[in-house]
Amino acid sequence: MIDFRLKVFCSVAHNLSFTKASKELYVSQPAISKHIQELETEYSTRLFERMGTHITLTPDGELLLSHAEKILKQYKQLDFEMNLLTQRHIxxxxxxxxxxxxxxxxxxxxxxxxxxxxxxxxxxxxxxxxxxxxxxxxxxxxxxxxxxxxxxxxxxxxxxxxxxxxxxxxxxxxxxxxxxxxxxxxxxxxxxxxxxxxxxxxxxxxxxxxxxxxxxxxxxxxxxxxxxxxxxxxxxxxxxxxxxxxxxxxxxxxxxxxxxxxxxxxxxxxxxxxxxxxxxxxxxxxxxxxxxxxx
Structure with missing residues (x-):
């Protein structure tokens, strides 16, 4: 149910590295890049500034991060509470x-x-x-x-x-x-x-x-x-x-x-x-x- 692109974005934003996000999420680096590109296309904005091998969040990226963290936290709480209804812990x-x-x-x-x-x-x-x-x-x-x-x-x-x-x-x-x-x-x-x-x-x-x-x-x-x-x-x-x-x-x-x-x-x-x-x-x-x- 969770939009995996938001999870990818948060991982890249916290690590400031596509490579580290790839290792953290067990997803290939090209796939990580593709998810970020899709988000940038969807919102018609750049989320990261690329400076050689280094990246930083743009102001738009900072805004998306603040919302993405709240959304992922709410999804996590939703999963937990829904599974409590059937006494499943997941x-x-x-x-x-x-x-x-x-x-x-x-x-x-x-x-x-x-x-x-x-x-x-x-x-x-x-x-x-x-x-x-x-x-x-x-x-x-x-x-x-x-x-x-x-x-x-x-x-x-x-x-x-x-x-x-x-x-x-x-x-x-x-x-x-x-x-x-x-x-x-x-x-x-x-x-x-x-x-x-x-x-x-x-x-x-x-x-x-x-x-x-x-x-x-x-x-x-x-x-x-x-x-x-x-x-x-x-x-x-x-x-x-x-x-x-x-x-x-x-x-x-x-x-x-x-x-x-x-x-x-x-x-x-x-x-x-x-x-x-x-x-x-x-x-x-x-x-x-x-x-x-x-x-």
Whole structure:
């Protein structure tokens, strides 16, 4: 029922690339070009400015994009509500999750959700929390799942799970003899943390602030873009890392990593769903209810 040309147009507009739209929609690039040409012919206007290998939206293209996004959203809601009448769950759900959630929390729930709702097409992208918020804003995904504590005023956040950041080290490290340290001792120990923009780092910085400390006062020897990178780094150094307990439970159970307590220092957070303000209903609401019932 949906005019596929509008879906093609939105993909090209968001990616500013015919090639990326082709890969995203699993349609040949000539077919992508044909759909755009048909729209331009129908509305007697140019939707994109072509500058060599680069394209940008024209003012007319911006106008069409604002309407196309609303139309596609309404079609999606229509499909969902019509299928509810016969208790069928069908549609597409584009998810985005910050790194820790995507790697360590979400996969089992995606698997069971897809088994239960076989006619819902799931896709997942991952990045740091700010990447996912941006993807939600740009309508590249329907629902985000993020860590961290910052809030964008034009987005809506719904907590679904509590988490804790812990100090860990390799059991082969000389630091493994430590059971508990003070915050002052932490300042002197070689430390590896996540990159700027990650929810984990944001939460850690906020917790430090409650003790009147800044990152610059710590002995940070490395910032890495993934928790897996931090774990592998720790296996080969005498240092500690700050990571989600969700990410290291199996390594702790296997005796590869251990937690070093930091006295009088709490570093807790909530994982949240993130949506555009005013976005309700649809398959994403089903998924949120499903996840919430699990926790």
């Amino acid at each position: 549609g597409e759900l584009r998810l985005g999750a910050s790194t820790t959630i995507a790697q360590y929390v979400l996969p089992p729930y995606l698997a069971t959700f897809q088994q239960k709702f076989k006619q819902i097409k799931l896709s997942l992208i991952n990045g740091n929390s700010s990447d996912i918020e941006k993807a939600v804003e740009e309508h590249r995904i329907d629902l985000g799942l993020i860590e961290g504590c910052s809030r964008q005023i034009h987005l809506h956040y719904t907590p679904f799970m509590r988490d804790e950041l812990v100090c860990i080290t390799s059991t082969r490290s000389r630091l493994a003899k430590l059971e508990e340290i003070t915050i002052e001792e932490l300042k002197r120990i070689p430390l590896v943390i996540r990159e700027q923009g990650s929810g984990s780092l944001e939460v850690f910085e906020k917790a430090l602030g409650t003790r009147q400390l800044k990152l610059s006062q710590l002995n940070i020897i490395m910032q890495l873009g993934t928790t897996e990178g931090i774990k592998r780094f720790l296996y080969n150094t005498d240092s500690v890392g700050i990571v989600s307990i969700q990410a290291v439970s199996s390594e702790i159970a296997d005796g590869k990593l251990k937690v070093i307590e930091i006295s009088d220092f709490d570093c807790e957070r909530e994982f949240c769903f993130v949506q555009n303000t005013g976005q309700t209903g649809g398959v994403e609401s089903d998924f949120m209810r499903y996840m919430t019932r699990k926790f």
